Amino acid sequence: MITLDWLYILAGIIFAIWSVLSALDSTNGKGIGNAAFWGLLAVSFFFGGQFSDLANGVLVLVLVAIAGFGQLGRSDPPTTNLVERAGFSEALGNRLFLPAMIIPLTAVVGTILYNWTPLGETGLFEERRETLILFGVGVVLALGVCMVWLKPALLAPAEEGRRLIDSIGWAAILPQMLAALGGVFALAGVGNIIGSLAGEVMPENSVFIAVVIFCLGMALFTIIMGNAFAAFPVMAAAIGIPVLVQQFGGNPAVIGAVGMLAGFCGTLLTPMAANFNIVPAALLEMKDQYGVIRQQVGTAIPLWACNVLIIYFGGFLLWN
Incomplete structure (x- = not known):
């Protein structure tokens, strides 16, 4: 297996x-x-x-x-020069993106075939890990296609990967570390503490205020931790489950799904979400490292307000 x-x-x-x-x-x-x-x-x-x-x-x-302590530096290993890259671009055009398409296609199509055909009965892949494993298979396949098709130097993929990862630096692993922090917060009972504090300031029987506090907490914790998936267990334990679902009888599907979207609005506003906001600025060599965030503020805030209304109407008024 x-x-x-x-x-x-x-x-x-x-x-x-x-x-x-x-x-x-x-x-x-x-x-x-x-x-x-x-x-x-x-x-x-x-x-x-x-x-x-x-x-x-x-x-x-x-x-x-x-x-x-600033011990990471950017590398610039020799692989292909600008002239060679321009030649590939002119000769192949958009076909250069075909290897990249192999990765998602392998993950999606492979998962469907594995789960909806007799292949699933073989037990080839670990249960509920098929898509992740097939994603890795897609990466290997795409790399193989590039090597056969473009015939680069043997170390070119590794060197180009190193150049890219060095450009990103420590921010490449920040999402994983912040997600782990969210798990620590949940185990430490931070959600229960926030729930008790929120209970003291929320007006009794005010569904709308409870929804606002839940969505605001999702956005703020995401801003702090850079990851809505890390914020969700904290806010679900604090307000989502005990207040919105159990006390007020809201639709858990709407509250959970749209609550995550409220958290993603926080993702648009924080440098802690390095893979979305800091890495692109580094790769594009933008003069303002927070330029991506500044462009997203005008989208994030109205979108957050829309998520509040969707939970209130879809999760409560129309549900009940």
């Missing part, structure tokens, strides 16, 4: 290759820092499941220390 651990091993191999290439890169003054950072990340993918919680925590702290 192919399990999610296979995907972890694949990711670990990629990070390990980047670590070795960084250590050998004499042009990057901070190559050793890059090598240590990506190497430790590879170790976490290879052995994180066997490490104790303390060992994993120490590993994370070392990663934070490397990034916090």
